[in-house]
Amino acid sequence: MNPFQVLAHKYDIFNAADIPAYVEFIRKAFEKADIDVREVLDVGCGTGVITVRLAELGYDMTGVDASSEMLDECRRKKGSEGILLLMQDMRHMDLYGTVQAAVCTFDSLNYLSTADDLKSVFASVSLFMEASGIFVFDVNTKYAYENVYGDNCYVCEDGGDMLVWQNFYSKSSRRCRFVLTLFEEKNGSYVRSDEVQTEKYFSGxxxxxxxDKCGFDILGIYGSTDMTPVCDDSPKAYYICKKRG
Incomplete structure (x- = not known):
């Protein structure tokens, strides 16, 4: 449940997501709530790249993550001072009050191991969400695991640093193993760091x-943050859900 230790300080650099577009998608999703959205929970907030942006829009943010290293990166960000950050397992969250909305971004849910874990997260979010609140999250799709990741290898560069990302996907277990090797240039030589992560594909x-079992209705499933419909070759599925009540 804590895959980000070695690479936490490089996560934002190698994250290719369009952050402003994602934040705008979330803001529009919140407009679908029947209640005024003030307090927002970021589940698996990581380095807080979304958390801080939402705080800048005026939302009272709480961020939960199991990685102390990722939370430390969040605390270093300008604008994080008023954000409540909690190091907790997303399956068993314990908040100080309720929220009107929650987000879970960048395939954080795919790091769960089982369908029961997924249900536990949804139940935990529901427990602290007010009726008619909005839950926004994304997951990697079957297309992503079989075609984008598969058994492919990618190399990402940042100045003198380099990340080698090898993927190994098993259709039978629906699990994808990421073998990540980071080379950082320091004083004319390279320092190597290795980390292995595992994600799981969850079907629609x-x-x-x-x-449904945790009290959420799906308002929409999209293939991108511009709210185009999800299709067979969408690498991600973006969900907007509302808590019944």
Missing amino acids: RTIAGAL
């Missing part, structure tokens, strides 16, 4: 069933 049916 599994996700929908878990949401």
Whole structure:
């Protein structure tokens, strides 16, 4: 449940997501709430790149993550001073009050191991969410694991630093193993760091069933943050859900 230790300080650099577009997608999703959204929970907030942006828009943010290294990166960000950051397992969160909305971004849910874990996260979010609140999250799709990741290898560069990202996907277990090797240039030589992460593919049916059991209705599933419909070759699925009540 804590895959980010070695690479926490480089996460934002190698994260290729369009952050402003994602934040705008979330803001529009919050407009679908029947209540005024003030307090927002960021589940698996990581380095806080989304958390801080939402705080800048005026939301009262709480960020939960299991990685102390990622939370430390968040605390270093300008604008993080008023954000409540909690090091907790997303399956068993314990907040100080309720929220009107929650987000879980950058395939954080795919780091869970089982469908029961997924249901536990949804139940934990539901426990602290007010009725008619909005839950926004994304997951990697079957297309992403079989075609984008698969058994492919990618190399990302940042100045003198380099990240080698090898993928190994098993269709039978629906698990993808990421072998990450970071080379950082320091004083004319390179320092190597290695980390192995595992993600799991959850089908749309599994996700929908878990949401329903935890009191959420799906308002929309999109293939990108511009709210185009999800399709067979969408690498990500973006969900907007509302808590019943």
